[in-house]
Amino acid sequence: MRIFVAGATGALGRPVVRRLTEVGHEVTGMTRSPEKRTLLEGLGARPVVADTLDAAAAQRAVSEARPDAVLNLLTALPPAGPTRARELRATNEVLQRGTANLIRGARPRARTAWWPSRSSGSTASGPAKW
Numbered sequence: 001m002r003i004f005v006a007g008a009t010g011a012l013g014r015p016v017v018r019r020l021t022e023v024g025h026e027v028t029g030m031t032r033s034p035e036k037r038t039l040l041e042g043l044g045a046r047p048v049v050a051d052t053l054d055a056a057a058a059q060r061a062v063s064e065a066r067p068d069a070v071l072n073l074l075t076a077l078p079p080a081g082p083t084r085a086r087e088l089r090a091t092n093e094v095l096q097r098g099t100a101n102l103i104r105g106a107r108p109r110a111r112t113a114w115w116p117s118r119s120s121g122s123t124a125s126g127p128a129k130w
């Protein structure tokens with residue numbers, strides 16, 4: 001299966017990408033940093049550099065990957081984890097605006113997207129069909 005992972009370089013994304021490639025999935029991993037390409041290649045993924053808040057870049061990244069499924073592991077939490085409600089704003093923005101950009105790029109090919117529940121209390125969670 002072709003799987004696009006947003007947040008592929010993160011605390012959640014790295015082990016998930018490694019496992020997906022180990023079991024034979026073809027994974028495209030997104031990062032904003034060209035220097036993290038090597039990290040993603042080491043996990044067995046094809047890296048793509050894009051910011052999910054850049055609508056054109058995010059849509060292009062997903063659409064060129066032609067994924068069967070999109071796994072959204074985006075977060076923008078402080079390194080020590082959030083301690084105040086305002087520290088969830090950035091994460092909520094990438095989950096709301098960023099996710100909308102990913103969905104626009106994934107249609108009409110991908111039929112499934114997965115937003116895992118997070119301990120951080122972010123807003124989007126659960127599987128979605130479109």
Ligand SMILES: NC(=O)c1ccc[n+]([C@@H]2O[C@H](COP(=O)([O-])OP(=O)(O)OC[C@H]3O[C@@H](n4cnc5c(N)ncnc54)[C@H](OP(=O)(O)O)[C@@H]3O)[C@@H](O)[C@H]2O)c1
Pocket residue numbers: 006007008009010011012013030031032033036050051052053073074075076077078079080081094098118119120
């Ligand atoms: N996630 C959780 O539920 C959780 C729970 C408890 C504690 N923590 C702790 O909190 C700290 C942060 O962990 P984390 O998992 O939230 O963050 P993280 O490890 O920094 O991962 C965030 C991921 O989201 C991506 N990302 C963020 N904004 C993006 C954007 N605008 N466009 C594209 N990609 C974007 C990052 O990609 P690039 O940076 O490569 O672009 C990265 O892959 C860690 O110390 C972790 O142990 C996390």
